[in-house]
Amino acid sequence: MPAFSLASRTVAVLVLAATLLAAPARAGTLYDELGQRAGLTRIVDGMVHRALLDPRIKDTFDDANIERLRGLLMLQFCVLTGGPCRYPGRGMKAAHADLNLAPRHFNAMVETLQDAMDAEGVPFWTQNRLLALLAPMHRDIVAARSAAKPGAAP
Numbered sequence: 001m002p003a004f005s006l007a008s009r010t011v012a013v014l015v016l017a018a019t020l021l022a023a024p025a026r027a028g029t030l031y032d033e034l035g036q037r038a039g040l041t042r043i044v045d046g047m048v049h050r051a052l053l054d055p056r057i058k059d060t061f062d063d064a065n066i067e068r069l070r071g072l073l074m075l076q077f078c079v080l081t082g083g084p085c086r087y088p089g090r091g092m093k094a095a096h097a098d099l100n101l102a103p104r105h106f107n108a109m110v111e112t113l114q115d116a117m118d119a120e121g122v123p124f125w126t127q128n129r130l131l132a133l134l135a136p137m138h139r140d141i142v143a144a145r146s147a148a149k150p151g152a153a154p
């Protein structure tokens, strides 16, 4: 009997140890799940690459500094997802104010991000966590256009 109880306790300790060892992987930040800086860099590269080929939005980037945009997007995603970064770029309202963007442009951009994450094998659930963090930006990125409407230009 004592031998059985020792075995039971040993099993219990092993199960507990396995659970604790597995915990850090599950408790990681979204930044970790997206592959940290290297993973985010690949995702952003894929996103920008697709945006520049997408007939719905590519013209918007004609005057943009693409290298700078790539770097800032990566840092922005890093900060948003809990990574150890600092975002030195402009706010979303200021950055997009002159671009005259409509909701369809925003949706097209989100699609390029989804496609880039698909290509990197990011699970659907993880993708949605990043998209949920970007969704509130819709107001600032697209609102610049509505703000320009009243008083309508000739």
Ligand code: HEM
Pocket: 057, 060, 061, 063, 064, 065, 069, 072, 073, 076, 088, 089, 090, 091, 095, 096, 099, 101, 105, 106, 107, 109, 110, 134, 137, 141
């Ligand atoms: C979730 C959506 C979006 C996010 C997170 C995002 C993020 C950013 C960031 C971080 C910058 C750099 C800011 C800076 O220059 O200091 C930027 C700039 C820019 N974004 Fe977006 N953006 C989004 C949607 C869009 C859409 C829908 C378009 C156009 C279809 C767009 C076009 C641009 C362009 C052209 C610039 C460069 C502006 C310039 O160089 O003056 N963005 N965006």
